[in-house]
Amino acid sequence: MDIRLSGVSHSYDQFEVLRDISLEIPSGKIVCIVGPSGCGKSTLLRFIGGLEQPTKGEVLQIGNPPKDCLNPLTYIFQDFALLPWRSVRGNISLVLEDHGIRGARAEGIIADVLARTKLTEFHKALPKQLSGGMKQRVAIARALAVNPAVMLMDEPLSALDSQTRELLMDDLVNLWTRTPFTAVYVTHNLAEAVRLGHSIVVMSRRPGEIREVVHLETPLDQRHYGDSALEEKQKYLWQLMREEARAADAELVHV
Amino acid sequence: MSDLTPTTTGTAQARQVAFRGGGFAPASHRWIGVLVFILLVTLAELGTRQGWISPLTLPLPSDVLKTFGELYASGLLWAHMSVSLTRLFVGAVLGASLGVAVGVLIGLFSYVRAGLVPLTAALFPIPKIALLPLFVIWFGIDEGSKYALIAFGTFTPTVVATYGAVDNVDRSLIRMGQSFNLSWMSIVRKIVLPGAMPGILSGLRISLAIAIILLVAAEMLGAEYGIGAYILEAGSLYDLERLFAGVTILSLLGVTMSATIGLIERRLLNWRQ
Ligand SMILES: Nc1ncnc2c1ncn2[C@@H]1O[C@H](COP(=O)(O)OP(=O)(O)OP(=O)(O)O)[C@@H](O)[C@H]1O
Ligand SMILES: [Mg+2]
Numbered sequence: 001m002d003i004r005l006s007g008v009s010h011s012y013d014q015f016e017v018l019r020d021i022s023l024e025i026p027s028g029k030i031v032c033i034v035g036p037s038g039c040g041k042s043t044l045l046r047f048i049g050g051l052e053q054p055t056k057g058e059v060l061q062i063g064n065p066p067k068d069c070l071n072p073l074t075y076i077f078q079d080f081a082l083l084p085w086r087s088v089r090g091n092i093s094l095v096l097e098d099h100g101i102r103g104a105r106a107e108g109i110i111a112d113v114l115a116r117t118k119l120t121e122f123h124k125a126l127p128k129q130l131s132g133g134m135k136q137r138v139a140i141a142r143a144l145a146v147n148p149a150v151m152l153m154d155e156p157l158s159a160l161d162s163q164t165r166e167l168l169m170d171d172l173v174n175l176w177t178r179t180p181f182t183a184v185y186v187t188h189n190l191a192e193a194v195r196l197g198h199s200i201v202v203m204s205r206r207p208g209e210i211r212e213v214v215h216l217e218t219p220l221d222q223r224h225y226g227d228s229a230l231e232e233k234q235k236y237l238w239q240l241m242r243e244e245a246r247a248a249d250a251e252l253v254h255v
Numbered sequence: 256m257s258d259l260t261p262t263t264t265g266t267a268q269a270r271q272v273a274f275r276g277g278g279f280a281p282a283s284h285r286w287i288g289v290l291v292f293i294l295l296v297t298l299a300e301l302g303t304r305q306g307w308i309s310p311l312t313l314p315l316p317s318d319v320l321k322t323f324g325e326l327y328a329s330g331l332l333w334a335h336m337s338v339s340l341t342r343l344f345v346g347a348v349l350g351a352s353l354g355v356a357v358g359v360l361i362g363l364f365s366y367v368r369a370g371l372v373p374l375t376a377a378l379f380p381i382p383k384i385a386l387l388p389l390f391v392i393w394f395g396i397d398e399g400s401k402y403a404l405i406a407f408g409t410f411t412p413t414v415v416a417t418y419g420a421v422d423n424v425d426r427s428l429i430r431m432g433q434s435f436n437l438s439w440m441s442i443v444r445k446i447v448l449p450g451a452m453p454g455i456l457s458g459l460r461i462s463l464a465i466a467i468i469l470l471v472a473a474e475m476l477g478a479e480y481g482i483g484a485y486i487l488e489a490g491s492l493y494d495l496e497r498l499f500a501g502v503t504i505l506s507l508l509g510v511t512m513s514a515t516i517g518l519i520e521r522r523l524l525n526w527r528q
Contacts, residue, residue, distance in 0.1 A: 049434055071436050081431035085449045085526040094445060095435040126526050146435065 001065045001149040008057035016207040028180040032193040035203030036248035041186045049073045049152045065149035074148035078155040080135040082127045089123040092142045113141040133164035151183040177221045190237050194230045202240050205248035314495040322496040339482040346405025347466040354410045358417020383408040384472040396477035408469040409462040416458020424450035463512045
């Protein structure tokens with residue numbers, strides 16, 4: 001299942017946030033979206049997942065999601081969004097219960113996603129007992145449980161320290177290499193973008209427009225920490241973003 | 256500030272960094288409460304026995320205890336308790352459950368909110384005791400008016416606490432529920448209600464204390480039995496021992512209720528930090 005955005009524009013009252021965004025998200029690829037703060041990245045992601053509607057333009061699903069897919073468009077949130085009163089297992093079963101999946105079938109799915117995110121021993125823990133990185137792994141496990149066609153990730157690693165971020169990036173790469181998934185990955189962090197993105201969409205400052213789409217050909221599992229080719233790309237992206245970021249910053253001061 | 260500058264002489268004295276992170280962390284010291292209570296009672300007992308508290312102002316605690324024993328032996332204690340507890344239970348359950356239901360509806364639907372929030376604000380400050388005659392006319396002098404008074408008194412604070420609690424449920428969790436296509440019912444049942452539970456329970460603490468206050472008021476009119484009736488009768492006769500025996504029962508009732516809610520909180524809310 002592909003996603004196509006055509007001519008998406010949006011204003012909150014008189015406040016223009018996004019202008020004429022057209023974008024193709026091909027199946028099985030990770031598309032990263034980078035851009036200065038406040039340019040409308042999160043808003044764009046909410047449109048893709050159907051949590052909000054743009055004032056102009058449309059978001060299209062091309063083709064059908066796979067048969068066993070319970071929730072085609074699935075989010076992973078920056079703040080994890082785990083229910084604090086449910087255990088790790090309970091948080092995952094939450095999203096299965098509504099599809100009538102209980103008992104042995106639910107157990108099977110839960111055991112599988114916990115194993116894939118290396119959380120098997122922690123299935124009884126409450127979120128308050130977990131570190132930030134583990135919480136985000138629970139959120140990833142929860143997303144995997146519904147077998148999404150497209151994962152929508154809004155700065156999923158931003159709340160974590162840089163070591164945990166590295167580890168989780170490796171986890172994501174491993175997950176993708178084993179079974180490629182489609183993802184839209186919003187981030188501030190250019191290093192994350194060049195590690196995980198098959199293509200990187202650079203947005204301008206608000207009102208957000210697409211400035212450039214950068215494609216990376218290196219397979220995900222061959223991109224390593226400190227890779228010089230990746231650093232070149234990262235530098236290039238930084239050049240693109242620098243003036244936007246500076247201008248966006250200055251604008252905020254004037255408001 | 257000179258002692259903060261690094262010294263090269265090696266003679267600078269080393270001191271422990273002063274600890275200033277104490278307090279503001281509720282810890283359980285239940286025995287202190289019991290101790291304070293025992294201390295006060297002992298003081299009253301000593302004072303009245305030795306004469307520096309006049310027996311007109313305060314009855315002898317041991318006499319109160321004796322009165323209490325007589326009340327128990329005569330079987331009247333249970334007669335008073337059973338009717339009072341029934342009234343309290345029926346009234347509080349009615350008021351609190353209606354209050355939670357209305358509070359949740361206010362929290363969930365903006366039309367209900369627009370319609371009912373001003374009404375609750377108007378009802379809240381009415382001293383419910385003043386309405387007792389009205390309730391007697393509406394619901395009869397028997398149990399009906401007593402249930403109604405207690406229910407009405409617990410209803411308004413429960414509503415206010417509940418819709419505040421629902422408003423405070425983390426919106427991002429609700430968003431999460433929607434993003435996983437949970438049904439509306441599931442979101443309410445599995446996200447909104449558990450998320451509002453801390454606020455609802457602390458509201459319930461206040462509501463139930465109000466229910467006990469109103470129990471006494473309700474038994475002012477047309478009650479033969481009941482703790483409230485017992486206290487009011489003792490009061491009008493200036494029988495301080497019986498008055499205090501009754502008041503003690505009410506206090507114990509309050510402590511028991513508060514402890515019960517505390518127990519429920521520990522059970523239900525162990526997920527909090
Ligand atoms: N519900 C809303 N009502 C009004 N304005 C909003 C709303 N949501 C977002 N905005 C505004 O729209 C702009 C874009 O917000 P958005 O959260 O999409 O930015 P972002 O690119 O995700 O920023 P960041 O990088 O800081 O997360 C911001 O200026 C924000 O103030
Ligand atoms: Mg954002």
